[in-house]
Amino acid sequence: MTTTVDFVVAGGGHNSLITAAYLARAGQEVVVLDVRSEAGGGAATEEILTPGFLFDTCSTGQTLIRVNPLLSKDELGLVSEFGLTYIEPDPVAHVVFPDGETFTMWLDVERTIEEIARFSAADAVAYRRMLDEFDEVKGVYSSYRFTPIGYGPSIDEALAAHPAGAIWRRRNVMSAWDVIRREFESRHIQAFMSWMAFMTSQPIDSPGSGYLAYSLVGGRQRSSWSVPLGGSASLPRALVAALEAYGGSVVTDTLVTSLITEEGRCVGVETEDGSEYRARVGVVSSIHVKDLVGMAPAEMWGEGFVYGVDTYDEGLSSFASYYAATEAPQFRSSGPEPIGAVSAGTAPWSEDVIEFGRGLRERRLHRPGTFLLFATPTLVDETRAPAGGHTVKILSLAPYECPDDLGDWDTGKDVLAAEHFQTLRDCAPNLTEEKILAWKAKSPVDIEAGNPHMWRGTIHGGDRGLAYGGPQRPVPGWASHRMPIPGLYQTGATTHPGGSITGGPGRNAAIVILDDLGMSLDSMVAKGGDST
Ligand SMILES: Cc1cc2nc3c(=O)[nH]c(=O)nc-3n(C[C@H](O)[C@H](O)[C@H](O)COP(=O)(O)OP(=O)(O)OC[C@H]3O[C@@H](n4cnc5c(N)ncnc54)[C@H](O)[C@@H]3O)c2cc1C
Structure with missing residues (x-):
């Protein structure tokens, strides 16, 4: 034909x-x-x-x-x-740290800043300053991203022409971790910022990831983790x-x-x-x-x-697991009540996040640094599940070739998913086994098989x-x-x-x-x- x-x-x-x-x-x-x-x-x-x-x-x-x-x-x-x-969910995000402390990012910037101040007054000031500085140049970045290469100035030229652009030319080639460790003093806030900066699978110590330390929180502070x-x-x-x-x-x-x-x-x-x-x-x-x-x-x-x-x-490979649940995860929080959040996760200490990223290149999982994102969109969108039901997705990263301690991906994916689910349960103890109707894991090999x-x-x-x-x-x-x-x-x-x-x-x-x-x-x- x-x-x-x-x-x-x-x-x-x-x-x-x-x-x-x-x-x-x-x-x-x-x-x-x-x-x-x-x-x-x-x-x-x-x-x-x-x-x-x-x-x-x-x-x-x-x-x-x-x-x-x-x-x-x-x-x-x-x-x-x-x-x-x-839909713009609020809270924007909620994370649990390795020591059991928690942090919530709210759509109301003042509320987020108050939350940061629980850890460090200086970091609360730094966060506001970062958002303000990003606001000044975000139009430059946006215009660069939404213009074909060759149809406008390079990002370096565009920043050079902007009154506030000089320092951004350096930030642009820095790593996200270099930005975060200079701007924030609290280990917890550094960990939260590292978790956010790693969201697009770009290792936070890679040169050129500096912009991500600003753009990911900046965008979400403005319009949340938008879901259709x-x-x-x-x-x-x-x-x-x-x-x-x-x-x-x-x-x-x-x-x-x-x-x-x-x-x-x-x-x-x-x-x-x-x-x-x-x-x-x-x-x-x-x-x-x-x-x-x-x-x-x-x-x-x-x-x-x-x-x-x-x-x-080709970049780093991903790993995902999916759970049909009769309840949404309710995460431990600093307040009197647990908290639900469409986007949540565990925020390992920054040095472990860096090591996790490096390990992936070497077919190794540095488990203390495991990146986990828990997504429960049914909290704000009832059209996606039967009454009272929830869809929970856990997103992580893993090497394409199965690490030795997991055998092969055919069986190893369920072992790794069980580890991730246990971590989720540690953060949200309400999500007991009987709340899970069905689940499934996808290794990097499965992800590729589903979309070449x-x-x-x-x-x-x-x-x-x-x-x-x-x-x-x-x-x-x-x-x-x-x-x-x-x-x-x-x-x-x-x-x-x-x-x-x-x-x-x-x-x-x-x-x-x-x-x-x-x-x-x-x-x-x-x-x-x-x-x-
Ligand atoms: C588990 C997971 C979670 C993610 N979470 C997020 C998130 O929350 N936010 C976010 O922004 N991004 C997320 N991403 C990444 C995002 O999905 C991709 O970056 C994005 O889809 C890329 O879009 P694209 O249009 O370039 O290509 P794709 O969405 O990959 O589409 C390419 C299409 O081409 C088709 N195709 C390829 N080869 C052939 C062929 N030979 N013949 C016919 N068809 C072919 C494929 O079937 C596919 O439909 C996630 C991805 C995964 C797997």
């Missing part, structure tokens, strides 16, 4: 759907292909355990995409026309509705196996069942670059590109340190979404500004492709779809 359209989009995560929807809105005929049974990739909400319990099997928090003009300006009508609604009503999949469902309204379509259960090239150009893709999807204008991919290079002859990519992909660091774009179980498209971010992502010289094979564009987490649910790679790719078609995304949106 052969299908011919203007643009074939290979992979239907939220980023590709965003690119596809802008292209369709500009009048292009677009088809999106995805191997999963529903488009959306890591923005998935699925009934994986017990009827009626709808789990966010990957992402839950979608704070980062809310400042993308896609949503802040509602450019595709996802909010006004296609029903996308965000109905589950993470509400975002791609709104995108698919928009895409279809603009004339595009999605084909699921379809694995793209190779690129079709003719006369030096990419002119389509071939799928596992032998079908061809041909593109009159171009092919857009969110296939992981490590797989993509195998989908066309090596000489078409060029030696430099292939070497760049070979040396591209999560290469080796990594969930952010690759390391986001200095060497692999911005103009270096995925390969120096090829960061503007145009690939070495003419007619082929890359989007998704392996492109700027990287992983998480930001929509940045998707919208940036749309800007570049529309530019190549002689169109401007901004004027197309302003004119309500008329792209000329």
Whole structure:
């Protein structure tokens, strides 16, 4: 079977759907292909355990995409026309420290600051100062993230031109830990800030992670750990509705196996069942670059590109477990009552978090530093479970190759998940065994099996340190979404500004492709779809 359209989009995560929807809105005929049974990739909400319990099997928090003009300006009508609604949970987060102390971050900044002052008056002052300083420059960062590489100044140039930017040029190349240890004196507040800074799986001692020490708390202090009503999949469902309204379509259960090239150009893709999807204008991919290079002859990519992909660091792998429960975890707190929180966790001492990150590279779990995030979105969204029921997800990290003490992942994943669940119960003693109706663990191998774009179980498209971010992502010289094979564009987490649910790679790719078609995304949106 052969299908011919203007643009074939290979992979239907939220980023590709965003690119596809802008292209369709500009009048292009677009088809999106995805191997999963529903488009959306890591923005998935699925009934994986017990009827009626709808789990966010990957992402839950979608704070980062809310400042993308896609949503802040509602450019595709996802909010006004296609029903996308965000909830801002309060408290924002709650953590338990190794010594049993606890800390709660509230949406009301004064309340958070009061909570910090319980540990250190100086740290309370430092926190306010950090937020104020971040407020001054956050627009610079946002604009950098939501502009394709090559279409605006580098982050260094943009900061150099900003009145408050000088010190940020240094922070930008510092590590998150270097920032945290200088700004805060309390071991507990350092631990909380380290837990937050590690949220995107970037080791907190890696150069270039300094910005994360500010941006993760800054964003959440403003709009909490935002979750879409109905589950993470509400975002791609709104995108698919928009895409279809603009004339595009999605084909699921379809694995793209190779690129079709003719006369030096990419002119389509071939799928596992032998079908061809041909593109009159171009092919857009969110296939992981490590797989993509195998989908066309090596000489078409060029030696430099292939070497760049070979040396591209895939980042740290993730581990997750899911529990259908009859009660939400109620965490030990500093107050008279336990506390429920959509986002909670254990915050190990910072030196252990650093060691945990290092160990992952060496196929070793430094258990005192185990990163755990407990997500219970049903606390604020009753549509996701039967009355009184809750979905609890525990997110952590683990090496792709199973550590020796766990044997192999087939059995080792249940052992590790049981350790994580025991830690959760230590923090929330109400969550006894009989409150759990069903559970399931996913090792990094399972995560990859469920989505080939999560290469080796990594969930952010690759390391986001200095060497692999911005103009270096995925390969120096090829960061503007145009690939070495003419007619082929890359989007998704392996492109700027990287992983998480930001929509940045998707919208940036749309800007570049529309530019190549002689169109401007901004004027197309302003004119309500008329792209000329
Ligand atoms: C357990 C877990 C928890 C997470 N929590 C969060 C969170 O709370 N907040 C957050 O922001 N992020 C979170 N993430 C990360 C986030 O899900 C990803 O960074 C994000 O989904 C990347 O989006 P994307 O559009 O680039 O690609 P993806 O969402 O990975 O989508 C890529 C799509 O391409 C398809 N595909 C790939 N190869 C092929 C092929 N050859 N043929 C056909 N289709 C193909 C895949 O099936 C997939 O649908 C989490 C991820 C996991 C696994």
